[in-house]
Amino acid sequence: MSFVEMLEMVDILKRADYDGKKAKIMTKVVKSLHRNFGVRRSKDQLRKWWSGLKLREHNQYRRIRRVLQKSK
Structure with a gap:
């Protein structure tokens, strides 16, 4: 995973206060990485x-x- 991809993921997870149990947030991360980085x-x-x-x-x-x- 490139640094820019990691940056995007951490940004989303920190903003949403991810604790490992919220599937909607992880879906948002998957979609964002696909949309922004393919x-x-x-x-x-x-x-x-x-x-x-x-x-x-x-x-x-x-x-x-x-x-x-x-x-x-």
Whole structure:
């Protein structure tokens, strides 16, 4: 997943206060990634990626949050 795709996903999930149980939000992420980047990923893939990002990829997650804060 490219950095720009990750940025889009994190932005949507943070705005919606995603907690892992709201299927409508993940559907919105899937549609947005397909519309903006032409990639198709399943909800399960994105859910696992989100969990991994928060738990194991601390540096990348901080970098994404900084970029999002600067853009607002």
